[in-house]
Amino acid sequence: MSNKALKMRSGEGGSEPVARGWRQRWFAGGVCLVWSCLSLAYVTAQEAETAPAVTAVAEAATDSRGPAPRLAILVGKLITCAGDPIEGGTILVADGKIQAVGPSAEIEIPAGYEVIDHRQHFAMPGLVEAHCHTAGSGDLNEMVYQTNPELRNWDQIIPHNPRLQVAIAGGVTTVCQIPGSGTNMGGWGVLLKTGPGKPEEVILRAPGVLKIAQSGNPERQAGEVGSGRIGMNHVIREQLIEGRLYVQQWDDFEAGRRATKPEVDLRLEYFKPLFRGEIPILVHTQAYQVVQSTLRILHDEMNLKVVIGHGTFDSYLLADEINKRGIPVLAGPRGFRYDPEIGQIRGILAEFEDRGVDVLGINTDSPVIPQEELAFQATMAVRFGWTEDRAIRGVTIEPAKALMIDDRVGSLEVGKDADIVILTGSIIDPRHHVKQVFIDGRSVYDTAKDRRRF
């Protein structure tokens, strides 16, 4: 898209009707979401020009999922992902949160708690999927514009859809549903729980992440800017500069450094949490050179929170540069690289681990890999050399850290959401299976009652 067109779209230098047209379209889109109280609340907030930076969903007054029970879950082995495993553990759950967790000997079960006996089983935190396309309708890409900061995907989520139901049986309780990589900036993704409930009950954070795709899918036809990486880097950079300017104006105004109130531009509103460092970009970036431009443009120039969302092929060769910047790597769905020089397979995760990458996880890019096989992705990474306990963390707390939701999910710790997976053994061993899953303290899958799904 030409520079002029970009300006027309943003309303800068464009005629007033054009800008209004965009706004009207945006509102029209919003009004369609009758079922989403969240969206309506957001639109209302926009109209009042007092948009909240990030819509964190509070506990709804009346929860369609019913009251959160008080539970005492006894387990044989407790993998908290926040310390060493505990033999013989107890988890107390109340109000959908973990009230206490630790060795059974140290935790007294208060009166009025329903005791659930899983002393033959393991317990671990619910799995966190950083790269999901199966939590909603399958239309992932709007292909007209190359950058789409006005698009958001949480109006299309389908909570507890059949694929997510199987994913729960694979232990997955939180997913980051993101737009596709058909354009350089696909739009804003959403973090949600996989269990049943209204959208406002299952959404963890919206916007959850910004999806940027740098190469290896968003290429345009020859004859357009963006048919190669030089053009794609240009449109990404230009769009981010525009967003940064917008947020700076508002920041200056709110801090009293600017007298006139900036005009609200709904197209650029979601850049506020991004440039304020409250949410990350999940970047479709893979192969050495592309990751290099991720580091330079998104981190060094724009100073944004970045998550390397594929990091495959030979990206691990850049590990030193990634480490210098403390950038998380959530690799996948490709788990290995065939190295033609030595004729040998190399495990992507093992290579990153060997090079000291700190926050390291794995994803499925579902449906590329079925969502229920997130743990099996870790299995294969261990088969190719990743350390097993890091692999367990790599599907729980590490993606939670990268997505900046580790205060809510990813480990079994007091005060966190009671997203608990009960299983017959280590989740890394495909011979074991999930027996029961709790999300926000409610049992959403129980093989004692439900037919096994995975």
Add this chain to the structure above:
Amino acid sequence: MWEGSWSMKIDNANVEPRSAEVTRRRALGVGVGLGLSGWVALRAPFSVGQEPAVDAAKTPAAPTSPLVAIVGGDVHTVTQGIVRNATVLLKDGKIIGLGQGLEVPAGAEIVDAKGKVITPGFVSLNLSGTGISGSPAAGSRLEDSLNPFDNNLRFALGVGITTGCAQLSAGGGPGGRRRSEDRFLGLEADEVLAELTERQDDLDYGRPVSLCPCCGLPALIFEPIEETPPTPITTRNHAVIKLSYGHLDGMLVKADAFYDVTPGSLSGALNQHNWRRQIKAAREYLQKLAEYEKTVQALKEGQERPRPPAKGTVTDGLIALVKGEVRLRTRAETLSEIRSQVALAKELDYRLCLDGVTEGWLAIPELSESGAGTVLTPRSRRDARRGEEDRSGSFVEMPLLFEGRGIPFAVAPLAASVSLNGLAGRDLTSLPLEAAFLVRGGASQSKALEALTIVPARLLGLADRVGSLEVGKDADLLILDGPPLDYRTYVETAFVNGQRVYDREDNPVWPVFPRPH
């Protein structure tokens, strides 16, 4: 095996496949003779060039090899339990001794397997792009396409696959992608063509009337039938090879281990009607052949030799099927497909090997009674039909149900070829991991190991050679660094036909790293 058959005259070794001359001769002969030239022109290219079945007995099973003693491992024999701290003796491609405290003959090469696990080599019922270069064109010889230096063999050996059944479709030739008999099954006109090309001097062969494939009513045999012919049966060959990296001798085990049909070609009343006739024709041919042989044996000197019976549309594969030498292999996913195949096999008395079987948990009694073998891919899911969640779709605990009722199951990976695209655990080399998913679905560890070894060996008709560790069987075995179904386990050494064909350290196709314990 091609007595009386017109195709016998084609020497497949010397004539190019689908020789133009052959096609023309056939087209001319029949076309002019019958005045059905349009029909023939359409049909002729599909009918020539069945490659003669390779007689595996003529190929030496394995070259001579020195005596090898594998000492100290825990041997999972599959058929005779686990023998701890055992010695296995290999010679000339065979296992010549197995047990505790066997004396190791002087001069034997000793392989220390202390603390290791030894299992039979795994048998994959699906194999593609591994050990066979390209797609052998119709009419060419499979032996000429074997590639014992294919690097994919090492990837497969590294996870334990030592025998594979490759699905071969024709490539390039005039028959299209599938090497095929490509006959419109049992269509009367086709039989007439076949008969006439063989026996043009004998037009009256006693069946003046056939059923119309459109309406099922009697039709004149020379009535041109143009619309809605039955689904052609396009068979694939299921060639069994050893993954004997570096060794051509003994690589080819069996040229065709199944009678393969596409699911569609046996569905629907018309196709099934034609299939019944085809089976009947094969049995009748065998009966006539037996009578003929009896007559020939009883011939006195000077008596005229009778004409051998004509095969018509009866193919070698069909003969092997009705004789019980091979199973009919086809994909049956839904309950109705499974029931249909089981019912046909029962009625027509042949044995089955069913792929997929995702709704098999709904057909437990039928499958159990039928003796059908099954090939399961536990991770392959099929969504239930809306409103029939408990009566359709896949069910993860099917292996548990199958094992409980004694339904034999082999395991197949999600894809039959080696993939280096980076998506892990979804190709041929995930075969043992797929077996781990059988355990997840409730199968016992021993049944899951059988699904990798003896069950596929039985389905291939090769249980006398592979699939378990017993004295007298082929020396195809693995030295593993852990339990066979553990996701961390790799093959350290693989023997095929008594030869050491893979060593993890020397063939670093898989990552090599110190295993954290």
